[in-house]
Amino acid sequence: MNFRLSDEQREMSETVRRFARARGDSGARRVAFESETGHDAAFWRELMALGVGGVVLPERHGGLGLKLIDLALVAEALGYAAAPGPFLGHVLAGLAIDLCGDAAQKQRWLPALAAGEAIAAIAIAEAGDRCRPEASQIGVRNGALTGEKRDALFPELADVIVVATADGFALVEKGAAGMTFTPRDGADRTRRLSHIAFARTPAELMPTRAEAAIGDAALVLLAADAFGGASRCLDMAVEYAKTREQFGRPIGAFQGVKHQLANMAVDVEPARGLFWYAAYVFDAAPEERARMAAAAKAHIADVYMQAARLMIEIHGGVGYTWDHDAQIYFKRALFDFAYLGTPSRHRDRQAALAGWSARAHA
Amino acid sequence: MNLDLGPEYAAFRAHVADFLARHWPPAPGADPAQAAAAFRREAVEAGFLYRSVPRIYGGGEQAPDPARARIIREEFARAGAPRELEGPGVSMLVPTLLARGADWQKERFIPKTLSGEIIWCQGYSEPGAGSDLASLRTKAVLEGDEWVITGQKVWTTLAHLAHYMFILVRTEPDAPKHEGLSYLLLDMKQPGVTVRPLKQMTGGREFNEVFLDGARTPAHWIVGKRGEGWAVSRTTLKHERDAIGSSARTEDMFAKLVQLARSVEIDGAPAIERADIRQALARIEGYVLAQRYSSFRAQSMSNAGEEPGLIGALNKLNGAEIGHRIAALAQELIGDDGLSMPPLGRKGGARGHEKWVNQIMGSLGVAIAGGSSNIQRNVIAERALGLPRGHGDGA
Numbered sequence: 001m002n003f004r005l006s007d008e009q010r011e012m013s014e015t016v017r018r019f020a021r022a023r024g025d026s027g028a029r030r031v032a033f034e035s036e037t038g039h040d041a042a043f044w045r046e047l048m049a050l051g052v053g054g055v056v057l058p059e060r061h062g063g064l065g066l067k068l069i070d071l072a073l074v075a076e077a078l079g080y081a082a083a084p085g086p087f088l089g090h091v092l093a094g095l096a097i098d099l100c101g102d103a104a105q106k107q108r109w110l111p112a113l114a115a116g117e118a119i120a121a122i123a124i125a126e127a128g129d130r131c132r133p134e135a136s137q138i139g140v141r142n143g144a145l146t147g148e149k150r151d152a153l154f155p156e157l158a159d160v161i162v163v164a165t166a167d168g169f170a171l172v173e174k175g176a177a178g179m180t181f182t183p184r185d186g187a188d189r190t191r192r193l194s195h196i197a198f199a200r201t202p203a204e205l206m207p208t209r210a211e212a213a214i215g216d217a218a219l220v221l222l223a224a225d226a227f228g229g230a231s232r233c234l235d236m237a238v239e240y241a242k243t244r245e246q247f248g249r250p251i252g253a254f255q256g257v258k259h260q261l262a263n264m265a266v267d268v269e270p271a272r273g274l275f276w277y278a279a280y281v282f283d284a285a286p287e288e289r290a291r292m293a294a295a296a297k298a299h300i301a302d303v304y305m306q307a308a309r310l311m312i313e314i315h316g317g318v319g320y321t322w323d324h325d326a327q328i329y330f331k332r333a334l335f336d337f338a339y340l341g342t343p344s345r346h347r348d349r350q351a352a353l354a355g356w357s358a359r360a361h362a
Numbered sequence: 363m364n365l366d367l368g369p370e371y372a373a374f375r376a377h378v379a380d381f382l383a384r385h386w387p388p389a390p391g392a393d394p395a396q397a398a399a400a401f402r403r404e405a406v407e408a409g410f411l412y413r414s415v416p417r418i419y420g421g422g423e424q425a426p427d428p429a430r431a432r433i434i435r436e437e438f439a440r441a442g443a444p445r446e447l448e449g450p451g452v453s454m455l456v457p458t459l460l461a462r463g464a465d466w467q468k469e470r471f472i473p474k475t476l477s478g479e480i481i482w483c484q485g486y487s488e489p490g491a492g493s494d495l496a497s498l499r500t501k502a503v504l505e506g507d508e509w510v511i512t513g514q515k516v517w518t519t520l521a522h523l524a525h526y527m528f529i530l531v532r533t534e535p536d537a538p539k540h541e542g543l544s545y546l547l548l549d550m551k552q553p554g555v556t557v558r559p560l561k562q563m564t565g566g567r568e569f570n571e572v573f574l575d576g577a578r579t580p581a582h583w584i585v586g587k588r589g590e591g592w593a594v595s596r597t598t599l600k601h602e603r604d605a606i607g608s609s610a611r612t613e614d615m616f617a618k619l620v621q622l623a624r625s626v627e628i629d630g631a632p633a634i635e636r637a638d639i640r641q642a643l644a645r646i647e648g649y650v651l652a653q654r655y656s657s658f659r660a661q662s663m664s665n666a667g668e669e670p671g672l673i674g675a676l677n678k679l680n681g682a683e684i685g686h687r688i689a690a691l692a693q694e695l696i697g698d699d700g701l702s703m704p705p706l707g708r709k710g711g712a713r714g715h716e717k718w719v720n721q722i723m724g725s726l727g728v729a730i731a732g733g734s735s736n737i738q739r740n741v742i743a744e745r746a747l748g749l750p751r752g753h754g755d756g757a
């Protein structure tokens with residue numbers, strides 16, 4: 001048994017972590033948060049130059065040919081930095097094309113997505129709490145797509161949008177006819193969302209079906225982002241408690257504060273093993289994939305939310321200001337909590353997938 | 363990264379099951395205690411028990427592997443076969459001797475402790491020294507080639523059955539608090555030792571007061587050097603905390619909780635089919651899974667000579683907190699069976715769901731023994747997170 005990172009795995013995620021942290025802390029996060037579009041093209045270009053666009057894509061299409069765990073470690077690093085941009089949609093769309101597309105579709109899109117020459121988005125959710133790709137109801141008729149998707153990440157930027165439909169994933173290209181975007185006034189301004197209405201929009205179905213896998217990959221990456229964010233909240237709160245002084249001492253010398261931070265550590269740190277495992281079984285043990293993805297998303301999104309709340313409390317008044325980045329982490333936590341289904345929704349699935357019923361025998 | 367949940371482990375499981383089929387249960391009419399002891403010897407020989415202890419000291423001597431350990435636990439439980447003995451000797455003294463003991467101490471004490479021939483108790487806490495353990499006052503004075511020990515210990519689990527005690531005593535009265543202690547081994551069966559049982563909230567009488575009035579032990583029955591008792595006791599304490607906070611323990615408990623939810627009804631419907639109960643179970647399972655895979659990670663890293671970091675300091679508090687959560691849900695599930703006091707003892711004891719009242723109480727023992735949860739929080743904050751040290755935080 002070996003459940004540790006190899007040197008290469010560590011190197012890749014450390015590189016992304018250093019880059020995203022340095023750029024995020026020196027302004028990229030804040031600038032994107034305050035900007036019109038939420039997208040920082042220079043940051044994105046440099047991120048793509050690190051190979052992040054093609055982590056799980058095959059080498060013959062310009063990717064790195066790695067596993068979901070490697071991509072999850074990148075998501076963790078970006079979550080730690082609260083890095084802005086279309087990462088999540090871009091990599092999920094790429095994975096969907098790789099798993100579902102025909103040779104021509106892959107050839108057309110994967111090298112460009114891996115290199116960051118094109119941006120991709122994915123549209124999963126629909127009204128009525130349909131937050132799993134396999135629950136999609138909109139369909140493609142004679143090469144045309146009609147209906148509405150909700151809360152796609154940065155679809156306006158995308159050269160190609162992968163749309164979950166009742167007939168599998170479909171590809172819609174930038175500027176396609178009959179497509180309108182309605183931006184949500186989102187709380188997390190590092191990850192902008194828009195609803196998309198399609199009216200007889202030209203769309204190309206991909207032949208292979210893998211909606212559930214893509215839905216699970218999304219949950220794993222959200223859990224990884226949430227872990228990164230939660231561990232940053234812990235670090236920020238600890239750091240602040242060491243430097244802020246009241247009553248002539250650092251507030252971290254007060255036992256009440258110490259115990260709050262120790263409790264935060266006990267909630268946050270073990271969650272690392274859970275998102276690692278959920279990512280690991282995605283490739284290594286597919287029969288556990290759905291359940292572990294649900295458990296990881298539910299658990300870690302909750303942990304992040306609590307950590308963000310406590311981190312702000314420990315910062316006092318300054319933590320409650322718009323100008324401090326604490327609020328950006330809080331809003332990332334809101335996003336990870338609610339995006340593609342709240343924790344309780346995934347706990348329902350976790351329970352069902354475990355076969356918890358009166359009849360089954362453990 | 364490779365958890366190898368594939369063929370190698372399936373083969374290992376088959377190997378364990380095959381061993382069990384051949385060795386357990388014993389032939390009808392065999393003496394149960396002798397049969398269990400004989401079985402354990404075979405199981406150690408096969409490398410299934412005491413895997414971290416070298417063979418020369420009566421262990422199974424295997425590379426650490428939580429996945430294999432889990433398979434062994436599962437298969438042994440399924441077969442109802444005896445597992446490793448528990449108690450302070452196996453879980454605390456043996457690791458301490460392995461790390462800090464003299465060779466003669468290892469040879470003399472470890473094999474018989476593992477086989478259950480020697481029972482130990484842990485003599486740390488005193489009436490005036492609990493969380494603030496280093497303030498303990500029981501003293502030992504060297505007279506000729508013997509230590510003479512005077513004082514009192516309390517909450518001493520198993521003292522009424524133990525052959526020996528590992529005891530923390532003050533030998534250097536003029537040294538600073540932490541530097542004046544030594545770690546001795548003591549024969550309990552002597553005139554200077556009086557054990558008085560104390561009744562626990564569970565009704566059991568597992569812990570005791572121990573009065574030491576000129577009790578004697580040979581000068582070389584010391585682990586580490588004079589004045590090193592605090593450091594040696596930290597070795598033990600880490601093992602105690604890891605044992606208390608082990609994910610195997612919480613996993614077993616959680617599996618039983620799911621089983622409980624399957625078997626009870628609320629308003630005429632199986633509890634496990636109610637949305638609120640499923641949510642509550644799934645929420646606890648999140649913590650259980652997180653603890654489990656973090657322990658896989660930590661184990662893999664220390665196998666590779668890497669330092670797993672923060673997680674090492676969290677085990678005990680994490681396990682205690684999960685125990686509280688399990689207790690709260692168990693109370694909901696057992697309903698008015700929670701009005702009952704469960705009869706004592708594993709066999710012939712509680713038959714119904716009131717046996718969960720033992721866990722509901724026992725989870726508090728877990729939170730207190732081996733360093734209370736607040737002391738754990740102090741340790742995590744100061745040692746692991748690097749916050750300023752406070753006065754008397756027991757960290």
Ligand SMILES: Cc1cc2nc3c(=O)[nH]c(=O)nc-3n(C[C@H](O)[C@H](O)[C@H](O)COP(=O)(O)OP(=O)(O)OC[C@H]3O[C@@H](n4cnc5c(N)ncnc54)[C@H](O)[C@@H]3O)c2cc1C
Nearest residue numbers: 484485486487492493517518519727730731732734736755
């Ligand atoms: C089931 C059980 C078995 C035991 N078995 C043994 C045994 O075999 N051998 C042995 O030596 N001991 C044993 N103990 C004793 C155990 O180690 C002590 O009870 C424990 O260390 C706490 O000490 P105390 O009881 O004196 O409580 P106290 O130290 O008086 O603590 C009381 C409360 O104050 C809190 N507190 C104390 N100091 C601080 C601080 N600095 N900051 C914040 N909060 C603080 C504690 O968290 C606790 O909630 C056992 C205890 C139990 C419950």
